[in-house]
Amino acid sequence: MKAFFQPDSIAVIGASEALSSFGARYILALHDIGYEGAIYAVNHSGNQVLGRKIHRSILDVQEKIDLACISVPARFVPGVLRECVKKDVKAAIVLSAGFRESGEEGRRLEEEIVEIARQGIRVMGPNCFGTYCPAGKITVVPGGSFPRQAGGTALFAQSGGLSETIAARSFGEGVRYSKVASYGNACDVNEADLLEYFMEDRETKTVASYLEGVRDGRRFFEIAMLNRGRKPLLILKAGVSRKGAVAASSHTGSLAGATAVWDAFFRQTGAIKIGSFDELIDTMVAFSCLPEGCGSRVGFVSGGGGGAVISADACEASGLEMPEFGGETMARLRETIPAIGTSLRNPLDIGIPHPPLEVLRSALETIAASELIDIVVIRRIFFSIKTSKVFSGASSYEEEEELLSIPIEIMKKFNKPVAIIAPEELSGRDDLDLEDDRRRIRDYFFARNIPVFISEQRAFTALSHLVAFRMARLERAAEEKPVKASSKGRALFSEIVKTSRTAILDELRSKKILKGYGIEAAEPVLARSREAAVEASEKLGYPIVMKIASPQIRHKSDIGGVRIGLANKDEVSRAHEEIMGAAEKVTDAVVEGIAVQKMAPPGLELVIGMNKDAQFGPVLMFGLGGTLVEVLKDVAFRIVPLSRKDAKEIIREIKGFRLLEGYRGQPAVDISYIEELLLRVSAMIAKNPEIKEMDINPLIAYPHGAVAVDARVILENEAISGSVGEL
């Protein structure tokens, strides 16, 4: 991977004489940023570009080449790439578009590239802008003027245009990068490779990304999990809407993925979900200043009351808190701040945006000194005297230096982070000097690790991400090992699969598999005759439930194939006759018998389900059972495997959790047992990749334990034709 960011030599393939060509522009950009290695221009037409000889083929270059940048038309790319392999080039960036994103012909060409990449070259792209790395003095095509100064943020984006525009916008805010990669269609190097590389990269402190979809979701998930709480991972996930997903597929050929599963991804990995470009940049700013994150208890100072109200709303909406000040803090505030036109509580409104220096200093000191406060947030205080002059006729410029020094002093003295909200005051064309001043103040504080935000909502959204990261970091230390499943379950699974001719396993087989993983199920007895049914019932005890057992009959109730609450052997006997009679009417149904089981006593109906997501593989669902819940969709998701924390959280995530705790005189159910069950199901799924779908519905929960009343396992079709072996 290093060759993509710090190559010793670069061949630019497709660099024509025309200076507007992509290749020529790339060479210019490398010049501008001060690339120090050797650059070789290559084009089948030969000739010269920018005073440099054009080689007709990369094979004509004598010297060693680390990185090839290819911008020839799509149909020529495979040929050029084969020459790169022959020349033993380590890495290639394919800038050209016209591949998977543009139809069948492009898809074929891209597959050809993937084939060639397997022969020993890493390929980034196609349909991208390349990489930017100040340490390697290399830049993306339109990035000749990008800063030469490096920083701690790494960025990767499928979209070339966006990686450029995100980087460009963030530069103005002060953000500096270790590395930026635009990886386009991700035919070889994908988001998982880049994530892994950046997580290990010592220059990188924060990893940010724009994603439309992921090519290797499973690996991406696993790498993110492994690094949970280590470095902040910011993901602007686009294509979350139906329409957006379609737009994404034509942009970088991405499958955007289901929103609920992405939400599970964010919860499990601690990755930070970003909703807009502004939010991405604000959050990069926040982590640039405060790489460790921060606590959630805000001490707030506002230069005006209405803004304090809006800020309190924004604070609560983003999950932070403004705790009440303690008695000592309140006493001190009362001493130093006038009572009229102010509000002495948290949020503290000091009435005006240009308070006397001593009032501001004392307010901030008092708040920062409180043990109840993790971070001090200052809103609409005019640190620029120019702004004060416009709005309130302040008369002297002298105090500005001192004014600016106050937040910095406070931060150092109390060793607590400080953040500032400085709204744009005027935005007319005539007021550009105020904007200049806003930027000056912003840059001043950014350089001293105080982030400055432009609105209340944007500030608290970014700060909430700092809080979430700090939580993930704290939790990282306390992490538990994943649950191990016994190998017995796998052997049993393999045995059961062998005896099934259909991918949809029947209830008996499904429950046997569950049992192999310690999941208790109301186990039915398969009765092949009326006598056997009666005998089984007598043994199991009443009341009894009977269900037709036939792989062809999926909706058993609909054909009259289910009878419940049978109280004695006469009823069982009669029910057997009736069910068999009903089943006879279903043509083509092979009836294996009737499943007889003891009816479970009433309890709280839950459901545990699982299916496979196209991007992330097996996903587990938990929720309340029953028709009503099906309508209200009160369910939660996790990508498999679940940690104990996930099991705890998924149960508490559903809105109906109060029912599990006991509600209106109903007893609480055995929540820790359900946690355990979820972990067992997760282990079962992780150990048996042949399981395509799985359902326990209902799982009836009691004050002690829970029972899987009905269950169904569906296998991948391959699992039936082939054999299931040891993993």
Add this chain to the structure above:
Amino acid sequence: MKAFFQPDSIAVIGASEALSSFGARYILALHDIGYEGAIYAVNHSGNQVLGRKIHRSILDVQEKIDLACISVPARFVPGVLRECVKKDVKAAIVLSAGFRESGEEGRRLEEEIVEIARQGIRVMGPNCFGTYCPAGKITVVPGGSFPRQAGGTALFAQSGGLSETIAARSFGEGVRYSKVASYGNACDVNEADLLEYFMEDRETKTVASYLEGVRDGRRFFEIAMLNRGRKPLLILKAGVSRKGAVAASSHTGSLAGATAVWDAFFRQTGAIKIGSFDELIDTMVAFSCLPEGCGSRVGFVSGGGGGAVISADACEASGLEMPEFGGETMARLRETIPAIGTSLRNPLDIGIPHPPLEVLRSALETIAASELIDIVVIRRIFFSIKTSKVFSGASSYEEEEELLSIPIEIMKKFNKPVAIIAPEELSGRDDLDLEDDRRRIRDYFFARNIPVFISEQRAFTALSHLVAFRMARLERAAEEKPVKASSKGRALFSEIVKTSRTAILDELRSKKILKGYGIEAAEPVLARSREAAVEASEKLGYPIVMKIASPQIRHKSDIGGVRIGLANKDEVSRAHEEIMGAAEKVTDAVVEGIAVQKMAPPGLELVIGMNKDAQFGPVLMFGLGGTLVEVLKDVAFRIVPLSRKDAKEIIREIKGFRLLEGYRGQPAVDISYIEELLLRVSAMIAKNPEIKEMDINPLIAYPHGAVAVDARVILENEAISGSVGEL
């Protein structure tokens, strides 16, 4: 009210010699904005200010005075105000703070002001900044430099500081005002007065406001309802969080109100709910350009693919749509736009932000020509050649004029609105010239009624408000008359109240009241003996439900006071004995008898409830019944009275609506009957203001009709002691 905005003469009371005094600053501001009427300075100390004589009392002024602006310390305000009444001043603005918002002493002073206001003077404030009206050449205290040019937007805010900062920020975006009022603590003139005045004001096209709470919520609701769909009403509602509500109460002494009820307010009145200052300004910009609103079908053109994906997400999130283009549109796009690096669908990605003029023109024309498209939105096309130069080395400035003319031509040719998203490209201090350029382009388009937004999310949020207003406007024409309730119900209500000694009416009385308004209830018979119970049961038919009837026993089940499913007269007889036995154990319970009723057959359990909101009065709740629903809180609210549209919508607003439509083989319930029931309940509540709370729980709904199985009405305490008469 006119005296607040266009006074012929103003007395400034509290104008001292010190130029920093509020009074002096106010006089200066009036000078600056060019006020043409007479100004009289008043201060008990006499002397001079700004070359103007200071009168010791307003009574010393000989001439007629329209408006008094008072900025003396709070404790002197009542005295000064009494002099104003004596002088026959029509209106007074009290700028001074130190009233209700600052504690008990202030509250007393404010009550004194209210008292004086009743003697014949309208008072705005206290704790405010006054008014701004270009037509009257009057301005708020810090608004000397506000534009003299008038526009169609009116703004009112409790907070003086915010009315100033909102106005100031919006000026830069091009917004111009008819009138601005900051009304502070709203002791006399409140939000309802201002809303009514602005809705009737011919100069005002759009009404915007910042509200922490409302003083006269009921009237505010009624005026907003009356004007639904007439003029856009934008409300930035602050204090929506627990913490924000507390901060609001100390800022302008406001009661911020329950969020769910405010949500009902927005749904019913069609007022536009604004979430932030940015959103308020964006929406004012949108309505300034497109006062009629617009349709929801967006045709989208983006200069880049990643941004198109984000835009599609933002579009869907805000409820707008990007419909698929028709065949003709697609064919035309294929003809004129290159296939590589673009995406020919809606959102249309034309690949680069500086396309050839003809490509842009043709793309926009093709889209605007489509019958499926209501509005054309253009994203990240560089209309500024300076920006193009920076990002893509564009070589000529000549084309800019033509480039700028294209959206305007399209708008005129197809008579369809156009909006532009022009993100900030660079925000460094060195890039101020690009910001200047962005503002230039923005102003150019604003002047031609094309709104320019700075981000995808902000654009679609503002546009969604245009769509909502257009919908409200269309619905306004089709509005139905509210439902009338019969006067018989009122007479019956009065009769029943008379016979109750407690504010909590028992089930029998409650159901009788319902019946008076045509709401069918499973009517119980009060049996005072075992024989009577059996007799009633025989008449009603089995199965029977029996419940203890005692005002002192509220939780009947808990004491064993309820028996259900009684199948014959023996069971009824035994149940009577058992219930009476259980009731005897409750000391102090006066037992009136046992309520006997026929048990309702099973159906879908619903609930209709009502209570009184502190700001808006009676609020009706609708939802699914049962314990599970209680936990999941699947309910919706409307302020009473409900229109037929409200009744239709409230039913469809709950998540469990699918259950009403029939789900999994269950039959659909009688939805139009439930609509009718909701309207009857609403009418009942509107006609009987003595009802404090009301509950029908459960209401059991069937394929035909529905029955109130249990019901309870709670009266205002006054209704019991006093008498209920004709309204």
